[in-house]
Amino acid sequence: MIISLMGTFGEANVGDDLLLISTIYGLRAKWPDCFLVIFTGQPRLTRQLLFQENFPLKNVRLVYTGRHGWREPGLPFFKSLSWIPATIFWLKKSDLFLTGPGNQLQNLTRRGRLFFFLSRSLLALLWGTNYAFFGIGYWEVRGWLSRKLLRGLGNRSLFFSTRDLASARELTKLAISPQKIFALADLSFSEEPPIEFSGRVEEPVPLVGWTARFLPNRIFSVYHQERFEDSLISFFIWLSEKYKARLLFFPFYQTSALSDLRLAERINSRLQKNNVSTEIATWKPLGELKTKFANCDGFLATRFHAVLLAVQTKVPFLALSYAPKIFNFMAENDLENFAIPIEKISLELLKEKWELLWKQKETLKEKLTQVRRKQHSLARLHFELTAASLEGSTFPPQILQTEKITD
Template identity: 25%
Template sequence: MKILISGYYGFENIGDDAVLECIIAGLREKGIDDITVLSNTPTNTSFRYNVKSVYRNSFKEVFNAIKNTDILLSGGGSLIQDITSNKSLWYYLSIIFFGILLGKKVYIIGQGIGPLEHKYNRLLSRFILRRVDLITVRDEDSMIFLKGLNIEKNVILAADPVVNLAPCSEERLEEILRNEGIDKGKYIVVCTREWGNNELSRVELAKAVDDISKKYNLEVVFLPFYYNKDDAESEKVANYLKSPYKIIKSKYEPKEILGIVKNCQLLIGVRLHSLVFALVSLVPFIGISYDPKIDGFLKSINLKSFKIDKFSSDELVNYAESILDNRDNFVDNLKIHLEELRKLSDNNFNIFDKSK
């Protein structure tokens, strides 16, 4: 069986790299090893994951890859939305549409669907998505969104594939922390990203981080999830800090990033997958939402969501105190939800038992 995977791969985004790693692992657990990935850096992707890969922006290569596959798999992430751009949405829909036209099985797995703000994007998405063979979504809000598009058939609730990611070895983690000059278990992780003109949010976030790090005697570590982008935003937030800090600028694998997260005392994250990493690590965390996908994830595990343009430093500090001073209860709650999500994540791959 030949599988072709389409997604936002080859852009040095830790979250998407983790998604791809977990999708490939899930397929291989089902005995599927003939895997091709559409990537922005195909040579690197082939070497990194031991798969075939083609350049995602070459029409000829992409068309031939779709033509020669058995199943086109679109996922995971948030591909079917127009908040990022219309162009991005149209790209992913066109890949799906070519799969349908060429008579391939088309699965959308582990995705967050929406929002679609423009009417023509909703109409186009509904026209195409109603013709795919199966959709698994990572949260209930995505199911509700699809229902609003009159798409209910062959839609299954699953979870983000990244809930199955495992951290690097303790030996490798200790090497990383030693190289970065970070004391194991004595730091707070901040994962931010740029979103509009949010200078006030930067000020409030920095003040909260200062207060939390001071009260609990924790070092501040900024952990970019999107290289060459998040480090710049981290610098902007750090400029308002009074506490000493570090920004990790070296490139690490998702499992290594997960190891860094696993050994912190608290994570404050704007990037969705920084929050997923914290859940997988059973580390207390605070989610700041710039997008409905953050709200959907936090809602799925019954945690509070702070809007990126509306939170105050006092709110973050009070919430941090409530979870850190009741750490065991918070972690016990995470364990319950992580177990539930891991069971749901099986729905992303059970479909391949029937495809053989």
């Protein structure tokens, strides 16, 4: 059996790396001898990731499929379309093509990204290959052509599994059949934790982890970015003074001018003027990242998968919501009291929420254990759904009994 999958792999983004590794392990657990074709815009970096995770490359083929569009910027026309023959060849040979996993369907922040993903599913449809949307998130799709293409491909797919309930509900508004849509969980929850994360031994000086990002400039203004940075800096100074906390930054995205490291250096240079500084976390492989997360006593999470890793490692956290996917996750798991919309961020609100978090951290750890258990069981259903679709059998009862996607 040949299964092909496509996502934004090999781009030094921790969230995408976690999704790829979790998906590979899930598929191999279900079909140990399956041949995997991984469509990627960065074959070399994707191969490095698989080596880093000690994943055997037997029965794995990495295929270049372009980066975020039909054409590659800066390349001659004939060279920028070189991905087409190999993509069509492997799509024709595949028994199933999984679009995703875990990508966000939107054209609000990157207009070419939506068509980039849909075009590969369109090729699968044209060449008669079964395809499915696998663990997808949904934000906002603008333009009648994009919406029509998504509706047509969604209704012709084997299934459309989402990573949250809100995405599933929004997809029904596009007139995609509710029978095709399954509201499950993020694929990064599908792996069993290699160890039972219990955190480090309590020390007088708490370790506070944090992530940050440059805010999408199509949505947020320069004012929002400056207020975001100012609030973080004031908050970290307050943490250092009141709790004597050590700070540990986790760079989730490390390529391009929008690298998280660049933002951290900018924030750290201002912190040092107040005799406060932050350490920078490094890790290889991803299991080491989870261990370092578990060693934190608390976390300030801006990146989406930082929120999910905090849940997986049972670290009490505040989520800074720059996108609906973060707030949706928090609301669906009864954690919205610990979420702050970026546009409302302030030092006073951060202090108020953190003191609530610190007061309730033991209760919150128990809550996170329950959330992790539920998310893990839902995430595993992505693979049960795939198996049922390939075998042409009815969907298992536990899939049909997941939360209804209509109000």
